[in-house]
Amino acid sequence: MSAVLSFFGAPAVMLAxxxxxxxxxxxxxxxxxxxxxxxxxxxxxxxxxxxxxxxAVLVTIANSQATxxxxxVAVLGPAYFELLIRELGPVxxxxxxxxxxxxxxxxxxxxxxxxxxxxxxxMSAGDPYADLVxxxxxxxxxxxxxxxALGTVAATLSAATVASVAFGVDGRAFMDPRYVDxxxxxxxxxxxxGCGLYIPLAAAVAGxxxxxxxxxxxxxxxxxxxxxxxxxxxxxxxxxxxxxxxRL
Amino acid sequence: xxxxxxxxxxxxxxxxxxxxxxxxAGALGLVAGRTVLGLPRLxxxxxxxxxxxxxxxxxxxALATAALAGVIVVLQSGLYIQRFGARAFLGWAAxxxxxxEFGPLLLGLIxxxxxxxxxxxxxxxxxVGGQIEGLRGIGLDPFAILVxxxxxxxxxxxxxxxxxxxxxxxxxxxxxxxxxxxxxxxxxxxTFADMLSPLDLLGGVVKTGAYGLAISLVSTxxxxxxxxxxxxxxxxxxxxxxxxCAAIFVLDFLLTSLxxxxxx
Numbered sequence: 001m002s003a004v005l006s007f008f009g010a011p012a013v014m015l016a017x018x019x020x021x022x023x024x025x026x027x028x029x030x031x032x033x034x035x036x037x038x039x040x041x042x043x044x045x046x047x048x049x050x051x052x053x054x055x056a057v058l059v060t061i062a063n064s065q066a067t068x069x070x071x072x073v074a075v076l077g078p079a080y081f082e083l084l085i086r087e088l089g090p091v092x093x094x095x096x097x098x099x100x101x102x103x104x105x106x107x108x109x110x111x112x113x114x115x116x117x118x119x120x121x122x123m124s125a126g127d128p129y130a131d132l133v134x135x136x137x138x139x140x141x142x143x144x145x146x147x148x149a150l151g152t153v154a155a156t157l158s159a160a161t162v163a164s165v166a167f168g169v170d171g172r173a174f175m176d177p178r179y180v181d182x183x184x185x186x187x188x189x190x191x192x193x194g195c196g197l198y199i200p201l202a203a204a205v206a207g208x209x210x211x212x213x214x215x216x217x218x219x220x221x222x223x224x225x226x227x228x229x230x231x232x233x234x235x236x237x238x239x240x241x242x243x244x245x246x247r248l
Numbered sequence: 249x250x251x252x253x254x255x256x257x258x259x260x261x262x263x264x265x266x267x268x269x270x271x272x273a274g275a276l277g278l279v280a281g282r283t284v285l286g287l288p289r290l291x292x293x294x295x296x297x298x299x300x301x302x303x304x305x306x307x308x309x310a311l312a313t314a315a316l317a318g319v320i321v322v323l324q325s326g327l328y329i330q331r332f333g334a335r336a337f338l339g340w341a342a343x344x345x346x347x348x349e350f351g352p353l354l355l356g357l358i359x360x361x362x363x364x365x366x367x368x369x370x371x372x373x374x375x376v377g378g379q380i381e382g383l384r385g386i387g388l389d390p391f392a393i394l395v396x397x398x399x400x401x402x403x404x405x406x407x408x409x410x411x412x413x414x415x416x417x418x419x420x421x422x423x424x425x426x427x428x429x430x431x432x433x434x435x436x437x438x439t440f441a442d443m444l445s446p447l448d449l450l451g452g453v454v455k456t457g458a459y460g461l462a463i464s465l466v467s468t469x470x471x472x473x474x475x476x477x478x479x480x481x482x483x484x485x486x487x488x489x490x491x492x493c494a495a496i497f498v499l500d501f502l503l504t505s506l507x508x509x510x511x512x
Contacts, residue, residue, distance in 0.1 A: 046490060053501040061349055064508045065341065068443075079328045087324045095357055099489045103365060107482025114478050179331070214376055214478040218369020221485035225361040226309065233316045233354070240323045244428055 007227065011201040014129075018137060018201075021129035028135055035139035040147065043100040047147050048154040050096045051089070055155030056162045058088070059174065063167050074163070077173025081156065086184040087191075089152030091236040094195035097147055098228035102203045105136055106224025109207025110217045118208065128208065136200040144196030145189060152188075187243050194235040202227040272469075272491075279391075279469040283399050286392035295397040302363050302398075303405030307412065313358045314413040317350045318342075318420035326429050338425055339440035346417045347444070347452040353500060355413050356459035359406065360492035364467040367398055368488030371471025372481045380472070395472075399464040406460030410453055451507050458503060462495040 062076050109132065112118050118128050160171035206224030210216040321342050329338050371394065374380050383390045418440070425431040467488040474484040 046494060050494065050497040053497040057349065057501050057504045060504045060508050061345075065344060079331065083324060083328070087320070091320075096493060099357070099361055099493045100486075103361075103486035103489045107479075107486045111479045111482050214373045214481040215369075217478045217482040218366065218373055218485050221369060221482050221489075222362065222365040225365050225486075225489050226358070229358055229361045230309070230312065233313065233320075237316050237320055237323075240320055244323050244326065 007230075010205045011198060011227075011231075014133065014201050014205050015137075015197075018129045018133045021127045022134045025127055025130040027138065028131060031131070032135040032138040035135040036143050039097070039101050039136075039139045039143040042104070043097050043143075043147055044150060046100050047093050047096045047151045051093060051151035051155040052158040054088070054092055055084070055157070055159040058084075058155070059159045059162045059167070063163075072169060074169040074173040077163075078176040078178040080159070080174055081176055082179040082184055084155055084159075085152060085180055086187050087236070087240065089155060090148045090188045090191040090195070091232060092155075093148035093151030094144055094192060094199070094232045094236075095229055096151070097144055098195070098199050098232050099225055101140070102199050102228030103221055103225040105200055105203035106207040107217065107221045109204055110210035110220035110224075113208055113210045113220075114213060114216055133200070133204045133208075136204065137197065140196040140200040141193060142196070144199065145192040148188070148192040183243065187239055191236050191239050194239065195232045198231040198235060199228045202231055275469045275473055276465055279395060279472070280465055282389075282391040283396045283465075283468075286389055286396040287400070289389065289392040290396045290400065291393045294393060295401055298397050298401035299404060301366075302401050303408055306359065306362060306405065306409060309358060309362060310355060310409045310413055311416050313354050314351065314416040315420045317354045317413075318346060318417035319424045321345050321350055321417075322421050322424040323428065326425075329429070335429060335431055336435055337439055337443075338429070338431055339422070339436040339438065340443040342421045342425070343418060343440045343444050344448060346421065347414060347448050348455075348504070349500075351413050351417050352410065352452050352455035352459060353496065355406075355410060355456060356463070356496045356500075357493060359409075359460070360463045360467075360496060361489055363402060364463045364488045364492040365485040367402075367464065367467035368471035368474075369481055369485040371395075371468055372474035372484035375472055375474050376477060376480055390472075395468045398468055399461070402464035403457060403460050406456050406463075407453065410456035413456075414449070414452060454507065455500065455503050458499050459496050462499055463492045466491045466495055 058080065062080060066072065066076055109118075112132070118132070121128055121131060156175050160174045162171075163169050163174055164171035203224040206220045206227060210220035322338070325338065325342055325345065329335050329341070371380075374394070380390050380394075383393065422433050422436045425436050426433055470484050470488040470491060474480045
């Protein structure tokens with residue numbers, strides 16, 4: 001029970017403190033830009049190549065389902081495209097970003113904690129929430145939606161290519177936006193934005209609470225990346241459920 | 249001088265990336281080979297500890313992931329099932345999706361985060377603290393004591409967890425289908441049982457096993473090659489997760505095309 005409470009509560013407290021500290025001290029925009037570059041530049045290859053492979057896998061699976069059921073995989077194309085935009089693009093990109101950025105944020109912050117650099121920052125009148133957490137949160141909220149858009153594009157292109165080359169159907173069916181409407185884009189944006197907010201917070205909770213030596217750094221990294229990945233799945237579930245209940 | 253430097257930059261990057269790739273592949277091969285050699289002299293107590301830590305302790309996380317995966321698959325496919333008017337086939341479609349793709353993939357990603365990072369961090373801590381040198385110094389083989397038990401335990405745990413994952417995911421799928429789409433359980437399990445064969449289950453188990461092997465080999469190789477202080481431990485853990493995820497997506501693609509081609 002306390003594990004569940006701290007799973008949801010600690011990031012919320014971290015968010016509240018970060019917002020309060022940034023309102024008091026001002027947001028370090030330059031540092032946010034640096035973090036956005038770190039997040040984007042480091043994750044973009046992982047996200048795009050991972051999503052390209054994922055798109056190819058999905059088409060292969062859709063093809064083996066379709067041969068048993070409707071005959072031609074191109075029939076599933078428009079529905080597949082909507083599913084990718086609404087669901088799989090954001091959540092898979094966010095999970096890949098969680099493993100890349102969540103792990104590296106948790107590792108950086110916990111290294112700073114065990115080396116007492118965070119205390120040193122406080123001694124020199126800095127605030128760890130405003131100076132360390134806020135830029136990462138801003139970078140996540142802006143960066144994860146951008147990364148998931150790129151990931152969706154990569155998955156779509158690879159799906160269309162595999163469909164045309166390997167299965168000999170018209171690949172353009174896999175980028176047919178017939179079923180895509182504003183609600184799908186809203187759901188995708190909410191998922192990506194929510195994950196972008198949650199990943200840095202979960203990593204910061206794990207990283208700033210690290211106490212000890214090298215061992216603590218390892219533990220903090222592990223718990224940060226696990227919390228970030230599970231959080232992405234939970235956010236995806238919550239948004240999907242909300243849209244399902246509203247029948248959008 | 250400067251223009252030459254700018255022109256050489258991509259070449260230098262290419263060379264560095266190529267060297268890194270070769271070095272990484274070599275390290276992976278070495279770890280795999282020495283693990284196989286270390287198997288007969290496997291440390292039993294370490295194996296038991298790793299089995300508890302990787303398998304039993306991961307159970308809540310794996311089951312939570314499975315439940316979420318099942319419900320998400322039904323919530324999403326519900327849209328298309330209604331669109332194509334094929335409600336009765338939900339059991340088959342959702343079961344196929346979880347067995348072939350989402351069960352193994354999500355379990356692999358979560359376990360790569362949990363076990364991959366922890367393995368790399370533990371081995372990197374020992375490497376950085378000189379404990380691995382110490383083991384060698386007293387004539388013990390670190391691969392037999394530290395690496396082989398982890399690889400074996402990871403493989404056994406992943407195969408066992410995959411069974412629970414599939415079970416829980418399909419249970420949650422059927423309940424979610426009942427609650428959101430009003431599909432009777434009998435209809436769900438009817439098409440599930442009629443249209444899926446044991447071979448479909450095998451596909452998921454093969455994938456999970458391959459991911460388990462990839463996670464344990466990648467994370468131990470990354471952990472053993474850590475050099476430095478506390479910073480190196482964090483970097484090793486982070487890069488083990490990233491490489492584990494990349495390996496999972498590549499393996500997913502290879503295995504899916506291979507198995508789909510073989511079963512068609």
